[in-house]
Amino acid sequence: MNTFSRAVDLLHRGMDADTLRYQVSANNMANSEVPNFKRTTVNFESELKRAFESEEAAKDGFQLTRTDDRHIALNEPYDYREVQPRRVLDYTTTSKANGNNVDAEAEAMLVLQTQMQYKLLSQLSNFEFSQVNTAMKK
Numbered sequence: 001m002n003t004f005s006r007a008v009d010l011l012h013r014g015m016d017a018d019t020l021r022y023q024v025s026a027n028n029m030a031n032s033e034v035p036n037f038k039r040t041t042v043n044f045e046s047e048l049k050r051a052f053e054s055e056e057a058a059k060d061g062f063q064l065t066r067t068d069d070r071h072i073a074l075n076e077p078y079d080y081r082e083v084q085p086r087r088v089l090d091y092t093t094t095s096k097a098n099g100n101n102v103d104a105e106a107e108a109m110l111v112l113q114t115q116m117q118y119k120l121l122s123q124l125s126n127f128e129f130s131q132v133n134t135a136m137k138k
Contacts, residue, residue: 018121038089
């Protein structure tokens with residue numbers, strides 16, 4: 001995969017994760033006063049980092065040949081295209097007397113941060129395509 005395709009794919013995956021993060025934060029804010037409601041977060045970046053680290057480790061790692069899919073895979077890279085954003089329920093904390101652990105102010109800040117990050121990713125995506133457009137004009 002060339003660097004342009006990889007960059008655009010990663011930008012779009014990041015935008016998809018931010019869309020899910022926005023929906024999750026909106027749901028958390030809407031339920032901030034519901035008794036025993038537990039906050040949900042989105043985990044994406046750490047899994048993506050793990051996939052990139054596994055690609056780096058596999059470059060220098062010892063490669064084994066598997067003759068059967070049931071054999072244990074060793075040093076096989078974790079493909080970043082398989083990484084999906086996932087919702088994580090925080091059921092271990094309680095910050096209110098009613099059992100709810102949602103801080104509406106913190107969620108509002110997270111929504112603002114998510115909006116800014118989404119805008120940045122869309123601008124970066126636009127920049128990638130503008131570079132291709134410039135190269136095609138010449």
